[in-house]
Amino acid sequence: MSKNWPLWEVFVRSKNGLEHRHFGSLHAADAEMALENARDVYTRRNEGVSIWVVESKHIRASNPENNGELFEPAQDKVYRHPTFYNIPDEIKHM
Amino acid sequence: MSENQIKNIEAEFDARIARDEKIEPKDWMPEKYRQTHIRQISQHAHSEIVGMLPEGNWITRAPSLRRKVALLAKVQDEAGHGLYLYSACETLGISRDELYEQLHTGKAKYSSIFNYPTITWADIGAIGWLVDGAAIINQVPLCNTSYGPYARAMIRVCKEESFHQRQGYEIMMTLAEGTKEQKTMAQDALNRWWWPSLMMFGPTDAESVHTAQSMKWKLKRKTNDELRQQFVDQTVPQAELIGLTVPDPDLKWNDERQSYDFGAIDWDEFWQVVKGHGPMNKQRINARVSAWENGEWVRDAAMAYAKKQEESRTKQAM
Ligand SMILES: [Fe+2]
Numbered sequence: 001m002s003k004n005w006p007l008w009e010v011f012v013r014s015k016n017g018l019e020h021r022h023f024g025s026l027h028a029a030d031a032e033m034a035l036e037n038a039r040d041v042y043t044r045r046n047e048g049v050s051i052w053v054v055e056s057k058h059i060r061a062s063n064p065e066n067n068g069e070l071f072e073p074a075q076d077k078v079y080r081h082p083t084f085y086n087i088p089d090e091i092k093h094m
Numbered sequence: 095m096s097e098n099q100i101k102n103i104e105a106e107f108d109a110r111i112a113r114d115e116k117i118e119p120k121d122w123m124p125e126k127y128r129q130t131h132i133r134q135i136s137q138h139a140h141s142e143i144v145g146m147l148p149e150g151n152w153i154t155r156a157p158s159l160r161r162k163v164a165l166l167a168k169v170q171d172e173a174g175h176g177l178y179l180y181s182a183c184e185t186l187g188i189s190r191d192e193l194y195e196q197l198h199t200g201k202a203k204y205s206s207i208f209n210y211p212t213i214t215w216a217d218i219g220a221i222g223w224l225v226d227g228a229a230i231i232n233q234v235p236l237c238n239t240s241y242g243p244y245a246r247a248m249i250r251v252c253k254e255e256s257f258h259q260r261q262g263y264e265i266m267m268t269l270a271e272g273t274k275e276q277k278t279m280a281q282d283a284l285n286r287w288w289w290p291s292l293m294m295f296g297p298t299d300a301e302s303v304h305t306a307q308s309m310k311w312k313l314k315r316k317t318n319d320e321l322r323q324q325f326v327d328q329t330v331p332q333a334e335l336i337g338l339t340v341p342d343p344d345l346k347w348n349d350e351r352q353s354y355d356f357g358a359i360d361w362d363e364f365w366q367v368v369k370g371h372g373p374m375n376k377q378r379i380n381a382r383v384s385a386w387e388n389g390e391w392v393r394d395a396a397m398a399y400a401k402k403q404e405e406s407r408t409k410q411a412m
């Protein structure tokens with residue numbers, strides 16, 4: 001087993017009501033240390049009220065080479081947007 | 095892939111950057127782009143880390159508790175900057191260990207400014223004011239650079255830098271308003287840090303090899319000489335305001351250019367320090383290497399502990 005500390009991804013909720021957002025990554029021996037280090041590295045100026053850490057190896061990311069098949073199908077589905085539908089001008093709020 | 099196909103994707107890649115699109119870690123990128131970024135980002139990370147040493151020298155001897163908490167917070171920020179940048183660099187497929195290895199063996203460079211000693215308390219003022227001031231000018235354009243993780247790291251860094259510069263200027267101002275000895279100390283620090291700070295912007299445009307490529311990839315938005323001029327124009331009035339004199343007999347306001355003309359930089363000194371012959375090169379690297387080596391048992395113990403905890407958790411689950 002490698003003695004190098006593994007890499008962790010850090011997610012921080014800036015304040016209640018907002019989602020956790022990816023802030024960056026760091027190395028730590030375990031989850032406890034990752035949380036403590038994340039506190040010191042990413043929230044020195046009240047940037048957060050809650051931290052998630054997850055070991056980077058557990059994240060599966062989509063491959064940008066597949067972006068065509070993954071994301072292009074949504075591009076021609078204009079009927080998913082409200083502006084696709086015609087309604088009389090008299091109707092103001094809909 | 096044929097050579098032509100590669101040319102086509104490279105052209106498409108450059109076009110994306112020209113359109114201000116960001117490049118993210120898993121996107122295709124030319125090998126040269128990857129290598130150049132690894133070099134620049136790691137060099138930057140190393141500078142933040144080695145940069146803690148000259149200032150760390152004065153933490154225990156800060157003249158008041160107010161100065162001490164400020165300096166501690168600043169040095170801690172620099173550690174943070176180093177960590178943001180190492181993380182950004184690792185997304186390019188190099189490990190933290192390799193990066194440290196490159197620093198410790200001297201394969202990777204860091205900013206030469208940190209090879210000068212901090213011999214009086216005023217040096218802490220001069221570093222915050224001049225060195226962080228120059229760093230800010232270098233760094234602000236990088237908030238818009240093309241590589242996403244680097245740009246995001248730089249946005250965080252830049253937000254934190256302005257306190258660094260202000261705390262340094264405040265130290266200089268206080269000394270300049272103090273006793274005769276204190277004012278002399280401030281002037282002496284300015285005398286020693288002025289020219290090395292100007293060198294922080296790198297060789298003159300005529301000598302600079304990477305500029306065109308770096309401009310295209312938005313690793314640079316202005317040339318070294320333009321940034322240096324910006325620093326001089328900004329800093330000279332700040333020195334005058336607190337009654338200190340910039341140590342350059344050729345310094346003169348140029349009404350036509352609406353800028354300061356300044357004297358020639360001693361580039362021999364610059365290259366000497368880059369090549370490892372500065373006053374503190376050896377001490378700086380020794381300090382890094384011994385911190386790394388003496389910390390090894392702690393890192394190993396932490397991993398052993400983590401492994402044990404993991405095992406006892408799995409046992410309990412069974
Ligand atoms: Fe910096």
Ligand SMILES: [Fe+2]
Binds near residue numbers: 175255
């Ligand atoms: Fe910094």
Ligand SMILES: [Fe+2]
Binds near residue numbers: 172226255
């Ligand atoms: Fe700084």
